[in-house]
Every structure is written in structure tokens, then in C-alpha cells.
Amino acid sequence: MGIRFDSVTVAYDGNVVLDSLDLTVEPGEVMALLGPSGSGKTTALRAVAGFVRPASGRVFLGDRDVTDLPPYRRGIGMVVQQYALFPHLRVDENVAFGLRARKTPKGEIRGRVAEALEMTGMAAYARRFPRELSGGQQQRVAIARALAIRPDVLLLDEPLSALDAQLRSGMLAELARLHRELPDVSMLYVTHDQVEALTLADRIAVMDAAKLRACGTPRQLYRAPTDEFTASFVGGANLVPVTVGTGGVFFAGTEVKVDTDGVIPGAWATLCVRPHLVGLGEGPNQFIGTVTEIQWRGATHRLYVNVDGHTVMADLRELKNPPGLGDSVSLHFASEDAVLLPAGVSHG
Numbered sequence: 001m002g003i004r005f006d007s008v009t010v011a012y013d014g015n016v017v018l019d020s021l022d023l024t025v026e027p028g029e030v031m032a033l034l035g036p037s038g039s040g041k042t043t044a045l046r047a048v049a050g051f052v053r054p055a056s057g058r059v060f061l062g063d064r065d066v067t068d069l070p071p072y073r074r075g076i077g078m079v080v081q082q083y084a085l086f087p088h089l090r091v092d093e094n095v096a097f098g099l100r101a102r103k104t105p106k107g108e109i110r111g112r113v114a115e116a117l118e119m120t121g122m123a124a125y126a127r128r129f130p131r132e133l134s135g136g137q138q139q140r141v142a143i144a145r146a147l148a149i150r151p152d153v154l155l156l157d158e159p160l161s162a163l164d165a166q167l168r169s170g171m172l173a174e175l176a177r178l179h180r181e182l183p184d185v186s187m188l189y190v191t192h193d194q195v196e197a198l199t200l201a202d203r204i205a206v207m208d209a210a211k212l213r214a215c216g217t218p219r220q221l222y223r224a225p226t227d228e229f230t231a232s233f234v235g236g237a238n239l240v241p242v243t244v245g246t247g248g249v250f251f252a253g254t255e256v257k258v259d260t261d262g263v264i265p266g267a268w269a270t271l272c273v274r275p276h277l278v279g280l281g282e283g284p285n286q287f288i289g290t291v292t293e294i295q296w297r298g299a300t301h302r303l304y305v306n307v308d309g310h311t312v313m314a315d316l317r318e319l320k321n322p323p324g325l326g327d328s329v330s331l332h333f334a335s336e337d338a339v340l341l342p343a344g345v346s347h348g
Helices: 041-049 091-101 106-119 135-148 165-181 194-200 218-223 228-233
Strands: 003-012 015-025 030-034 056-061 076-080 153-157 186-191 203-208 211-216 238-245 248-251 254-256 268-273 287-296 300-307 310-317 328-332 338-341
Touching: 003 041, 015 041, 015 211, 030 041, 030 194, 041 056, 041 076, 041 153, 041 186, 076 135, 091 106, 091 135, 106 135, 135 165, 165 194, 186 194, 194 218, 203 218, 203 228, 211 218, 211 228, 228 238, 228 268, 228 338, 238 310, 238 338, 248 268, 287 310, 300 328
Parallel strands: 030 186, 030 203, 076 153, 153 186
Antiparallel strands: 003 015, 003 056, 203 211, 238 248, 238 268, 248 254, 268 338, 287 300, 287 328, 300 310
């Protein structure tokens, strides 16, 4: 069962927090809603769950208009960042809670609980209380509880944000595995973490200031972003102003070779290049700058280079002899690794 937002607008006291959202999540798809705090992504999820009422527009689950239905009649599983487990109930009782609320026959509940705990790797912890579990284990129980009702749609609201980096990585792998094991379940996954979105989602909807900015596969948004915000929020990028003339594209007084389709000659535009695609030394599209900062990141060095007043980042495999602060260096990038964003984009 898919999800469809049909021009959904949500407002609180006249303040629009979700503005005319049109978006479709296909059956069995994982759609990540990615954006900063206040972008409208959690509001969109809550509109699907039934916790907020749209000021206008409709919400559909499959062909069913659920806009006016209360949450308990939508048949949705939901996982939030704070787990929301009942501290006085054991793990299996927490997982059974939704089934009992739906008046599932008692003979069915035990099997469904066991199935959900097995799927999330928590079968051995069935008789423990939440306080006896780690944060990652508690989140697995919350996911098991959502899966036990066998929902067609699973909503996940920042489910990993309360976990440390190592646990988050492990849980991402578990969620990816669950997606493979439950190919018919549609998932709407809210996050501000680009790594989670890139790792898990079939498609990403990028939100900003209550509006949908872009939607596409992780590869599409990473390799060919449509605007500066999407480029910077999905993966991080070098974004520098260039001029587009009849004789070519120029950055810092140097011509760079890049595809100019869709860009009007004579206009300002933005050149987008991912830091790991910028090389050190001589090469195509070469320019010279001064090193202003060096960060060692274990397997890589990140160089920050001032080029004609603009900072360019280069992520390089760990350098045995990195340049020093104030050194002049040459950087370059391949033409096919750069994207020219159309004129009219802010260069603030």
C-alpha cells in the first residue's frame, strides 16, 4: 500500500508548517523525508499518522482517503525517536500492546509477538523490562511493536537520533535488512541525517521551509542536484559562483569545462563539485589557491583552500606529506564530476 499527499497544507495559528505537499510513496518503497529542523518533514509524517489535521488537501493510503480517519483506524505502524515503551511492561508485553488494542484473538498474539521479536533479533529478551535493555535494544523493541500489527505502512520519525554513532550504524543495517524481508511494506522515514537517507531510502524527498524542494533517488540527488540547498544537504558540496559566457564558464578568472545545458549565456550560475571529486595537483579544470585549514579524518585529509575569496574543500586519501597552512596548491576536477546549477540561485 502506498502513501499519497495531495496538496497537503498544515498550519498552526495561521503559521504554515507544511505548504501544498504533493508526494507519492509507491507500495513497498522506502521514502526518506530529509531536511533541517522546522522544514515540515515531521509534520508530513504526523499528517499520515492522523495526529495533525490538514488545513487543506487530502492524505491517501493506497486508494483510501484517510484524511478524516482517527489514527487507530489507519492501520499504520509508527516508531519514534524516544522509543515510547511502557516501563512497567516486559518486552513481549510491549510488543503485544498494539495487537491487544486491536482486539487480536489471544491465540494469535503470542505467535505474532514471537515473529516480530525474531525479525528484530530480540527474541532472547522477551521477558526483560525496558530498563534492562540498551538504547539500541529498546529501539528494536519499538520496531518489533510496530511490525507486530503487520502494517502496510511503517512511519519512522528520527528513529536513530538518540543512539550513538556505532549503534546507529548497526541499526541502519538492521532496517535495511527488514526492508528486504518486508518488500510489501511502504516506509516513510523522517531524518535530518543525510547518511541515513542515502543508505536506506529508495527515494529522498528534500524539505526546506515547509516546502518540497526536490525528490529523486539518492544517486540522482547526489550526482545531479537541482539547486544549492539540495546539493549542500544531500552529501555536502563545493558551491562556487561562476559566470557563463559565450566563450565558456569562468571561475576565479579561469575557464572550466562543464556541461552548460539549461544555463543562459551571460548569467551567473553555481558550480557544484563534491569534495571527494576534487584532486590535488595538476589536471583538468585546474585552479590555484591557498590552504586555510587542514583536517585529518583518519582515512582522509580534508583541505580547505581559498580560491579568489571562495572556500573549496578537497577530500583526499590520507596524505603522507600534506601541505601546510598558507601553502599555495593546485586543485582540479573532471568535467563529468561537476554540475552547473541554473542562474537565479542565491550566492549569499
